[in-house]
Amino acid sequence: MIRRLVVAILGAWLLAHPAAAQSSLQVPIQFDFLNPSARSIALGSAFVGLADDATAALVNPAGLIQLTRKEISIEGRFRRFEQPFLAGGRLSGVATGEGQDTAAGPQFDTIADSGTGLSFASFVYPRGRFRAAVFRHELIRVEQGFSSRGAFQNHGFDNRDSAFDALRTLRVDTYGASAAVEAGRVWAGGGVLVHHFSLGFEFDRFLHQSLYGVPDPRQSIFHFSQEGEDTAVGAVVGVLVPVSTAKVGISYKRAPRFGFSSFSGGLVGSQERTSSEFKVPDVLAVGFSAAPTINFLITTEYARVFHSQLRADYVDVLVNQGESRTRADRFSIDDAGEIHVGAEYLLSGIARRPGVRAGVWFEPDHSVHFVPTPANDLLDERIAVSLSSGRDLWHYTAGARLAVHPRVDVSVGVDYASRSTLVSISTLVGF
DSSP states (O other), X not given: XXXXXXXXXXXXXXXXXXXOHHHHHTSOOOOOOOOSSHHHHHTTTOOXXXXXXXXXXXXXXXXXXXXXXXXXXXXXXXXXXXXXXXXXXXXXXXXXXXXXXXXXXXXXXXXXXXXXEEEEEEEEEEETTEEEEEEEEEEEEEEEEEEEOOOEEESSSEEEOOEEEEEEEEEEEEEEEEEEEEETTEEEXXXXXXXXXXXXXXXXXXXXXXXXXXXXXXEEEEEXXXXXXXXXXXXXXXXXXXXXXXXXXXXXXXXXXXXXXXXXXXXXXXXXXXXXXXXXXXXXXXXXXXXXXXXXXXXXXXXXXXXXXXXXXXXXHHHTSGGGGGGGGGEEEOOEEEEEEEEEEEOTTSTTOOEEEEEEEEEOOOSEEEOXXXXXXXXXXXXXXXXXXXXXXXXXXXXXXXEEETTEEEEEEEEEETTEEEEEEEEEEEO
């Protein structure tokens, strides 16, 4: 009788307080701001201060000045990303050993998001002191499915979060045109970026057969969804200054905002439809490259990615669902200061000079963070644990140049971190 009463109270509480936000925010959207081309990947994605091939059209348009003949660049990528998220376990209290309540501490499952496709293509046309280029780039592609069994808590008596199923898709493709001009000792360039955006998100909460039993998808209590398809314009500008055997470069990518709509509703309470915007973070990068010898090259880059721009609008929409709206000011996202370093060595005495490359770069944690309230109640505990899986990452890169023809350059590159693997193959054709 007591157990049935507890289940009834828990069910009524969940119906009145759906709280979708922490379950969707705990799985951050992974932005792939790595520069295009296998060569750049192998160099630790440090290319703003080098920018000496057709991919400069997007990375740093000023670098197009270095190209004296028409050039085509094509890149294909395989990418796998893993993200842990809270799926069950016990956050507080002692496991009873009954039903699904057998694990002490939170249990995290892993989302594995992978894909293969054409990620970049460009064409550069040089004429006199000017250069022009057109390109297409796959900026973001996310396909994530995840579900939770519902974690147990105890602040005086046993509670259990409702279970959920979720599916999220996000894609941003960029089409652009860039130009560059040589102005004395300074090269300058800029471009217009047309971004196409599509977003889909379906999130459903449901109860369990009993407090300690398995989830029952038939007992749906809450639905949250997002959808959007939009086209907007951004821009990129860059400067490159050659100094003897070195170069210093800077670029800034201004990304647009996209419109999308959200719907939320449960068995108890009103339904709500809202319209908001999704801001892709801007990126400011400063780079330096030097060639001490004809065979050896080093390159570095510092990139500031303004992830905090997601805090307004997109994160606010998720936060302001259910109970989380009372704690909206306690969520935050940090901007990320990425450090990239790479080196290249070309083998002399061998036809077409094949080469090897390696690099490393640091990616600071840019997931959503939460500061509990002084009460540190059930909701604080659940949100804090849900958003605890973010971490700093070190990426290690390597690759090779395979010059198969005097006018055809084929490169391979690999970027590896504890939560991601990227393999890139690209081709440059000059004519």
